Amino acid sequence: MTATSPDTAARAAEILSRPTAINGLTVPNRIAMAPMTRMFSPGGVPGEDVVAYYGRRAAAGVGLIVTEGTYVGHPSAGQSDSVPRFHGEEQLAGWAKVAEAVHAGGGTIVPQLWHIGMVRSQGEPPFPEAPAVGPSGLRIGAAEPTGKAMTQQDIDAVVAAFAQAAADAERIGFDGVEIHGAHGYLVDQFLWAGTNRRTDAYGGDLVARTRFAAEIVAAVRERVSAAFPVIFRFSQWKMDAYDARLAETPEELDALLAPLAAAGVDAFHASTRRYWRPEFDGSDLNLAGWTKKLTGKPVITVGSVGLDGEFGKAFQGQGSAVADLGDLLDRLEREEFDLVAVGRALLQDPEWAKKVLAGRFDELAAFDPAALKTLS
Template sequence: MTAPDSPAVDSPLYRPLRIRGLELPNRIVMTPMTRTASPGGVPTEAVAQYYRRRAAGGTGLIVTEGVGIDLPSAMDHPDVPNLHDPIARDGWRRVVDAVHEAGGRIAPQLWHVGPLFGAMRRVDDVAPMRPSGLWGEPGVTSYPQEYVDRSVTPTAAMTESDIAAVIEAFADAARTAADLGFDAIAIHGGHGYLLDAFLWSSTNRRDDDWGGDLLRRTAFPVAVVRAIREAIGDEMPILYRFSQHKQQNYTARTAETPEELGIVLGALVDAGVDVLDASSRRFDAPAFDGSDLSLAGWAKKTTGAISMAVGSVGLGKSLRDGRLAGPTVESVDNIAELERRMGADEFDLAGIGRLHLADPRIAETLRQRGPLPEFDRRRHEAVLT
């Protein structure tokens, strides 16, 4: 990096961006990171100040940790926040107010864990929701073998009433978020969770309206997006996180070709998605053979929509590899490559996760061309700082 007294005034990271009715002052997004720091699902004052510090640090948009929708099967940890309990809504109102007072913008990430229910904490009295009752074909994973062995036993497939209940719960959560003053809605549709499980052929073997070929497997996430769009109106943006990899198997892929990727993402954009949040282990990794274009790059190229690159910005190891290697992940200055790709219009937004834990003012640090922080999981994931 250049000297700290040489601000990145010409960096594409600091161009403003308008998405529907939302004005972003820059292209830096704090990506969702599960904190399990909301006792009983209620965000505390510490949570409000945690997000406020990132807003005060100059981050253009904050996407919260995953927020469970109003179904027992949506979440398997009591300290993951929700939006449906009245006291939790009061907590989120304080969070939103704190972020806005600091000049920030914030979106909740709505979440249903689907087949991965029980990964954070064993729960025996609630059945997981799975499209076809399948956990997914095990492969390269960071889950303990005990959990995998327990989870691969098939369960009942989701019924029509289950599907309708999930769609309604997503819409209700989005409507509540709009009422609380959130600036956008984010949806977790990747990593093998429920919406992604409908896209993955290993977990969706249905032969009704919710399964079949790749286009037919998009029907459920499309229905969720449409319900959310109807609930929140035309002004609030919708961000949709998708991935190729699954936590059941990091080598699994939803789309084998750019054309297949376009089928999935095009249907989501047509349903009302504004930003395609391309979650990958490295933001600059080629998504398909024969091109160095990233997953976010292909998302934009195949749909024309705004896209966001996510994965190991400023760090030498992906989240999974970092956890396997030890608590400390060294910083790697790949910011110039991030800016090069963004400057070439490969993608539009930069999603930064772990560096936001290491440095609440990471947006300002990058603007000032300051030194990148080192990420230490023991210090930075343990408490809200």
């Protein structure tokens, strides 16, 4: 059941249908598909079902698709042989078909480039012999290292892997790239003091902890054309540490973001669990709003868009109604952010964007966790 009024539905259709730009890319509307790990790519190869999955959502009106996280070409990047990889001839050939299908549907697409770092456990696929690596070899919440603290050679190899993946993305027809710097994975492990205890140039204060991320951005920027968009996703929260924070104040957030913007980020993807929550006391701005205010860059907001409950409660049958989008539209009108990333609602209904852009809110269904178990 939906709480959206006819007036809000008409307003949503108008506001969300406006095009916007990220560097040289024009996105046809304000709806993005959030990256969601699906594990439907045996051997790391996206097959015809994955092609159809993304193509269907582009044809139904999603303006910008950010793919599920894809492992960069470093042996320690992942922990599953069913998560797609963004390296290897067969894998990239599969991704080229995905990009072609999205473009045929009228959408734009960027791969999310991913290294999980210390989330990996020793012996996991796709490369079981590879060690778990991180800035200090620390898992979130661990008091002592359980993996390898990265050497300069390790750092250089990972930076090069991200840069190569970005170059390959442009070569095979993608519209940009997103660097996954959020949720407690490798790049975020460098950003967060809880997992970065280094005493060299990559550790210490907040600005020093941005060095690894900034080097990745700069290396990516060097390998792609000037108009090719580079998006950086970040978050305060981490998996298994939902209360973690990189920045306690706007000034600290500025210190975090400024080196990344200077290195070549064209847009930020500010990941929150609930987009409507203010980020700092004394202001209604969410994390995306503060990011745009501080950097002036285009920003994507995300976090339970269109849903009125938390992710975990949906599995208990709670909080599953389709929420009103009036507040979201107000924020877009104020230019607090530029694009709105939708996750679970697009898993639930591949035609979510089409219905919203046409003002057909009465056709939207509440989120069903069973949608996570299929690829359609």
